Amino acid sequence: MKKALKLTAAALAAISALSCTVFAVSAEDADASFVQEDIPLSGGWTVNDSYVAMSKNPEAKAAFKKATKDYAGWSFKALALLGTQVVAGTNYAILVKADELNPDGGATQIKVMYIYEDLKGNAEITGFQTIIGEQLMGGFTANSGLFTISKNETVYSAYKKAMKELVGVSYSPVAYLGSQIVSGTNYLVLCRSKGVYPGASYGWSLVTIYSNLNGDASVGDIQALDLGNMDNTGDNMTVSIGNPWTEYKSVEEAAKAAGVTFEVPEKFGSYKISYIQAMEGIAEVRFSNGDDTITVRKGTGVDDISGDYNEYKSISEKEINGSTATLKGSGKGVSAAVWTDGKCSYSVVSDRALTAKSMESIISKIK
Incomplete structure (x- = not known):
């Protein structure tokens, strides 16, 4: 039996209004190219509905490099470009793995990093949206290995088993973010989602897959990840990234x-x-x-x-x-x-x- 989830996901928004009986998965590769035009989110954010790999998004990659170059105390690895917002310049929402630089052993966290690049090409970090933060007893532990779900055979197998019966919304797994030990294991997977009906827009969803000790798998929870919902706003938990240098x-x-x-x-x-x-x-x-x-x-x-x-x-x-x-x-x-x-x-x-x-x-x- 699944125990209650304890996500340290400061960034999680409300669960999708659709019931769990109307979800479906698309087993497309995370970097598959979609043909639908970008659909702006509320607040002006546009979900990246094409390639998410940073190597396929050179402008975002360059902004990330400039913004993080002198950031002390933490090391960041850019995992995926989730979305953009056009202002007087561009805001980027980038999924990152954040590793604390501590000689005694530091924390690994999963966040959405927000970067603003002005029209002159200057870039700076404007905030974070925490998905998996400081490890709590019984909580999720951030993945410190490969993030491509197909490279994690056990996780991918559980994901396919759990999602195959769902209908109404398609899910494309983009990254395996972390796990939680219960009476079995919960796996947290970031998916690009889209309703299977005309005019549906893309979004980001955090899907929890529960795998019991017998190897059976089911969907534990599905929550929307709304871009722009940074820490220190609304109901977000504050996870401080200090500067020890x-x-x-x-x-x-x-x-x-x-x-x-x-x-x-x-x-x-x-x-x-x-x-x-x-x-x-x-x-x-x-x-x-x-x-x-x-x-x-x-x-x-x-x-x-x-x-x-x-x-x-x-x-x-x-x-x-x-x-x-x-x-x-x-x-x-x-x-x-x-x-x-x-x-x-x-x-x-x-x-x-x-x-x-x-x-x-x-x-x-x-x-």
């Missing part, structure tokens, strides 16, 4: 604040020091060539402190200065490296992929 003028000051010794050169080729900051347990130095940034960190302990949660096709190891560095990249270049000396952890993350030789040279100069 402090800017410093020198590497020495940052290292002292972090509780480590830290030595880096003043430049790597054309990359020069552009920003220095620290928090408890981690010191960070950013190098810029005017267009791209290389971020170098050193922290206490042996955990990965890079804040880089990208998935790479190529992963290799290299012995450098007596330590084994893990090099990560896609294609021919290397974009990230992490290693430890047994007492402290180190990382290098580059906006632009470097040659293996360049990355190894950088690593050799960090102490």
Whole structure:
């Protein structure tokens, strides 16, 4: 028997007025291209009814990169473009995975990030809409793995079993967001939805699938996700994303604040020091060539402190200065490296992929 759900979904709106007997699923791929014209939502938001992948939405991707570049304390991974709003510029609603950068282990949350880009191309974060926030006892835990539902065989199987009998509204699964352990498991799936009747518009729905211990599956709950309903408004729960970082003028000051010794050169080729900051347990130095940034960190302990949660096709190891560095990249270049000396952890993350030789040279100069 299912227990009561405890979503920390600050962003959830009212359940759809349609009864549960009139829902249906469309097993289309999340990035399938739809042909219906965009339908504005109340408040001026337009649901993205085409490709949701950021790689297919270069303007939103560029705005996300600009808006999050100097955001301290959290690392964000853009998962999908959910919608846009045309103002004096453009507002973007982007589904993100938010990872707290904490040397003692941070929280993973699922949010809708709102970004405003003005007509000059300046972009800033204007707010968040929390779907899965801080983990509560008995609540949902954010997915920290692959978000494509078809890549999660158990979840996808339960989803198809539960949704096959529903009629009246079609649902296209876009992302597997998280799970909740009950007497069985609840899975939270973000779907693009549309009524099966003339003139119906697209929307976003949060579908909870319950799978019991025998493998049977059923729909537990379906709630609308209304764009623009940011935290701190209406009935939304407030989930504070604070800034634990402090800017410093020198590497020495940052290292002292972090509780480590830290030595880096003043430049790597054309990359020069552009920003220095620290928090408890981690010191960070950013190098810029005017267009791209290389971020170098050193922290206490042996955990990965890079804040880089990208998935790479190529992963290799290299012995450098007596330590084994893990090099990560896609294609021919290397974009990230992490290693430890047994007492402290180190990382290098580059906006632009470097040659293996360049990355190894950088690593050799960090102490």
